[in-house]
Structures are given as structure tokens and as C-alpha cells.
Amino acid sequence: MADAFDPASVPIRTAATVMLVRDAIDGDPGVEVFMLRRTGNAAFAAGMYVFPGGKVDDADHATELEPFCDGLDDAEASSQLGVESGGLAYWVASIRECFEEAGILLAERRDGSALALGDDDRHQVHAGTLSMVELCRRDDLVLDLSTTQYVDHWVTPAGERRRFDTRFFVTEAPEGQEGLHDDKETVESSWVRPSEALRMHEAGRLMMMPPTIKNLRWLDDFTTADAVVAAGRAIAHPPTTLPKVRTDEEGNIVGISMPGDPDYDAL
Numbered sequence: 001m002a003d004a005f006d007p008a009s010v011p012i013r014t015a016a017t018v019m020l021v022r023d024a025i026d027g028d029p030g031v032e033v034f035m036l037r038r039t040g041n042a043a044f045a046a047g048m049y050v051f052p053g054g055k056v057d058d059a060d061h062a063t064e065l066e067p068f069c070d071g072l073d074d075a076e077a078s079s080q081l082g083v084e085s086g087g088l089a090y091w092v093a094s095i096r097e098c099f100e101e102a103g104i105l106l107a108e109r110r111d112g113s114a115l116a117l118g119d120d121d122r123h124q125v126h127a128g129t130l131s132m133v134e135l136c137r138r139d140d141l142v143l144d145l146s147t148t149q150y151v152d153h154w155v156t157p158a159g160e161r162r163r164f165d166t167r168f169f170v171t172e173a174p175e176g177q178e179g180l181h182d183d184k185e186t187v188e189s190s191w192v193r194p195s196e197a198l199r200m201h202e203a204g205r206l207m208m209m210p211p212t213i214k215n216l217r218w219l220d221d222f223t224t225a226d227a228v229v230a231a232g233r234a235i236a237h238p239p240t241t242l243p244k245v246r247t248d249e250e251g252n253i254v255g256i257s258m259p260g261d262p263d264y265d266a267l
Helices: 063-068 074-081 088-102 119-127 132-139 194-202 210-219 225-234
Strands: 012-023 031-038 053-055 141-144 149-155 163-172 186-192 244-247 253-257
Touching: 012 088, 012 210, 012 225, 031 088, 031 194, 031 210, 053 088, 063 088, 063 132, 063 141, 074 088, 088 119, 088 132, 088 141, 088 163, 119 132, 132 141, 149 210, 149 225, 163 210, 163 225, 186 194, 194 210
Parallel strands: 012 163
Antiparallel strands: 012 031, 012 053, 031 186, 149 163, 244 253
């Protein structure tokens, strides 16, 4: 029998995830997206294949970061997200999480010189011993937020033990940064065509959540990374998707209902 559990007591945490895309390297039209497999010990989405991302931390809201952000301010970011303020933090979180989980930093040196970052920088940011503000100050970095487009919005259904209000972004991967999992929260990584990831999911080889599947299907429509980013830029206000859980008589979750499913409105 399910233990006593009040779904209304579960806080909804804000989160950001970013789809890194590049032109397919085999020469045929299409794109590849960077994906990670979460460790089987994770408290949320254990063993799932995901895009880099995570919760928006308090430090992502630091006003000290704004001088290092280019192409977007908090007012415009908040307007895009439909929030009163603090929208810029979602873009910052997507950059930070991408660096922590994938080892890819979506930033440039202000003087145009090459980035010189090592695994130690990445792990320090992840551990919280080096903040993004300190990293930007140290290396005089510029975070060009205009190249990262907000494209989707999902909220974890009520009834789950962990809930997230997640904004999805897309951007073209910077040249010269290949990406690699961190061997902590993520244990595998690869560049993969969306169609291939979907095929492996259908074959039972990759476990993925509905938002990941939906966004892979969206990515699969494009022949170049530039086209993906341009399409993302044209999405003014992505709709919010709120799945609902199906439960048995004892309250155990037995499935997920999506908007448009026959039982969605009744749940």
C-alpha cells in the first residue's frame, strides 16, 4: 500500500535545460544533439537520457552577472518567459549547467582570445567553490545570451515526488568544444541524430522522458543547426505542457496522461 503522501506539499523548483545542436558530421543534411545519461543513483530521472540542465540556483540570479551578459537583459528575458522578473537567471542556469554537466561553456573572452578552461574549472563551478561571477571576472568572459533561444516549457505533474518548472532552450554548440559527461551526475554522453535517439528509445535502448522525446521530434525536422536556432528565435511564447498522472486504487502512479489524451480532462 502506498505511504501517506500529500502531492500539494511537493515544492515546484525552477529549472533550465539546453539542447546543444550542431550540423551532422557525416555530411548528410540534418543535425546532431548532445545527450547525457544520468546516473542510476540520481534522485530524479535516474538512468534517463537527457539534455544538459538542472535547477535554477540562487546564484544564477546574481545581479553581478548582468555586466557579463550580452544580447539580453532581465526585462526582455522575463517577458519571454512570462514572469515578472528574474528571467535572466534561466539563461544563466542553462549556461552553468551545460558547463557543469557537459564541459561546454557558452561564453567568449571579451578580447576575442581563445578560452583556456580545464576540468578543474568545471568541477569547481559544480562544487560551488567557483561561481559563474568569479569565473567571468577572472577570465573577462561575455555570455552571449542572444544565441540561446527559449523554445519549450514543461511542468512535472502533481503526484510526483519531485516537481520542476522547466524551460527548454536551444543553441548551436561552439566550435572546438566537443563535450563530455562529468562521471558524477552523468555517466555517458554522445552526439546523436534526433531520429537515431528516437529509434533507440522505441527499441528500448534509451530511456527518455516525454519532454525529451517531444523536443527530439521537433529537432528532427531541421537540416541545419542554423535553421534550428532560427526556428527557436521565431517561437515567441512557447505553450506550457502540464502532464497528469494516472493512479491505481491505492494511489500508485501507473502512467502519464498528456494534453489531448482522452482521459486528460477527467484526471
